[in-house]
Amino acid sequence: MTANQIMFFLFSAVIIGCSILTVTSRRILRAATYLLFVLVSSAGLYFMLNYQFLAAVQLTLYAGGIVVLIIFSILLTSQISQKFEPVGWGKSLFSAIASIAGAFVTIISILDFKFSASTEAAKEINMHLVGNSLLSVGKDGYALPFEVITILLLAAMIGAIVIAKKAGPKVPHSQTINQS
Amino acid sequence: MQKRQVLRFLILKQLINHKMEAGVPLDYFLILAAIMFFIGVYGFLTRRNLITILMSLELILNSVNINFVAFNKYLYPHKLEGFFFSLFVIAVAASEAAVAIAIIINIYRRFTTINVEDVNEMKY
Numbered sequence: 498m499t500a501n502q503i504m505f506f507l508f509s510a511v512i513i514g515c516s517i518l519t520v521t522s523r524r525i526l527r528a529a530t531y532l533l534f535v536l537v538s539s540a541g542l543y544f545m546l547n548y549q550f551l552a553a554v555q556l557t558l559y560a561g562g563i564v565v566l567i568i569f570s571i572l573l574t575s576q577i578s579q580k581f582e583p584v585g586w587g588k589s590l591f592s593a594i595a596s597i598a599g600a601f602v603t604i605i606s607i608l609d610f611k612f613s614a615s616t617e618a619a620k621e622i623n624m625h626l627v628g629n630s631l632l633s634v635g636k637d638g639y640a641l642p643f644e645v646i647t648i649l650l651l652a653a654m655i656g657a658i659v660i661a662k663k664a665g666p667k668v669p670h671s672q673t674i675n676q677s
Numbered sequence: 678m679q680k681r682q683v684l685r686f687l688i689l690k691q692l693i694n695h696k697m698e699a700g701v702p703l704d705y706f707l708i709l710a711a712i713m714f715f716i717g718v719y720g721f722l723t724r725r726n727l728i729t730i731l732m733s734l735e736l737i738l739n740s741v742n743i744n745f746v747a748f749n750k751y752l753y754p755h756k757l758e759g760f761f762f763s764l765f766v767i768a769v770a771a772s773e774a775a776v777a778i779a780i781i782i783n784i785y786r787r788f789t790t791i792n793v794e795d796v797n798e799m800k801y
Contacts, residue, residue, distance in 0.1 A: 499700040509709045516713050516736055520720025525729060532732050535713075539739055542706075546750045551763060555742075558767050563735065563774045570778040571728055574785040584723045592722035600715040607707045612752055619754035630757055639761050646768045653772030661779035663786075 504545055511538040523581045529568050536560040550627055706747035713740035727781050727791040731774065738770045 515534040522528040536559045543552035571577075620626070634640045713736060720733030742763040749759025785791050 502700045505701045505705065509705070512709065513712055513716070516716040519736060520716055520724065520729075520733055525726060528729055528732060532735060535736065536739060539743060542743060543746060545701075546746060548746060548750070548760060551746065551760060554764060554767055558771055559735075559739070563771055566774055566778055567728060567732065567735075570781055573782060574728065574791050575726075581726065589723050592719050595722065596715040596719040599718065600711055603711040603715070604708050607704055607711065612703055614752050615755060617755040620757065622757065622760065626757075627760075630761070637757065642761070642765055646765055650768060650772050653776050657775045657779040660776070661782050 501545065505542070508538045508541045508545070511535070512542075523583065524577075525571050525575050525581070526568070526577055529564060529571060532567070533560055533564045536564065548622060550622065550624065703747055703751040706743060706751075710740040710743040710747070713743070725792050725794055727784070727793060728778075730793070731777050731781070735770065735774070738766060742766055 512535050515531040515538070519528050519531040519535060522531060536555065540552045540555040540560065543549075543555060630637055631639050631643050717733045717736035717740065720736065721730060724730050724733060745759040745763040745766070747759075749756070753759070781791055784796055788796050790796070
């Protein structure tokens with residue numbers, strides 16, 4: 498067993514164990530913490546595959562941003578000490594059957610399929626290449642999805658502010674007319 | 678002579694194909710991602726709190742990311758599609774989480790609960 502295999506099995510054990518705990522834990526803040534472990538171990542997998550930039554984005558955006566956002570909203574909306582009531586056995590049984598059957602079919606078809614790898618030389622991914630590809634419009638350029646994602650982020654930001662904003666005290670229309 | 682060279686080239690190609698990024702075959706990554714995806718599906722089906730449903734969704738998105746990255750690394754190492762698409766998936770997940778949490782906070786303000794079963798009125 499090479500060191501890489503050991504690392505992979507370590508990361509995947511953490512990912513699978515903490516994923517199961519994320520969806521079954523009865524305390525919501527603990528579930529969020531387990532989710533954090535899952536995301537950090539996926540960043541470890543990306544480091545293992547030599548995608549340092551992606552791993553850094555995963556750590557800062559996912560583990561740093563989204564988990565903190567989720568924890569903030571937990572603190573705003575739930576009692577920390579409160580435990581969820583356990584899921585009914587019928588519901589959990591049928592959900593488990595559905596997901597295990599799905600996983601079974603997927604894994605069988607993965608093992609059955611022969612993937613053919615490309616033989617061309619691997620590309621070294623460095624920041625120079627990433628930046629150039631993100632803003633180039635030519636071949637292997639990703640300028641269009643980049644612009645679309647900027648608009649999406651702007652729209653999400655404005656939408657989140659508008660939705661979460663407290664509605665101001667409602668003044669009837671006639672009253673404003675009378676005042677003026 | 679030439680035959681031997683071709684043979685050596687073929688063996689080398691096989692070695693490169695099966696070198697499998699330092700001893701871990703592609704299938705392992707795909708199986709890991711599949712298991713993680715269906716754990717997320719299980720959570721999505723059984724949870725009743727909106728925030729925990731959102732967390733299951735994050736699990737699903739993350740497993741898809743692992744798939745993209747593994748495919749890019751093993752099958753198309755000369756291209757960057759999987760890399761960039763996982764970047765975009767992360768950005769979409771971030772914006773989705775922001776909007777979802779705004780909606781959840783708004784729901785909490787109106788119903789003082791975020792259990793999906795108690796939130797059953799649409800219009801005031």
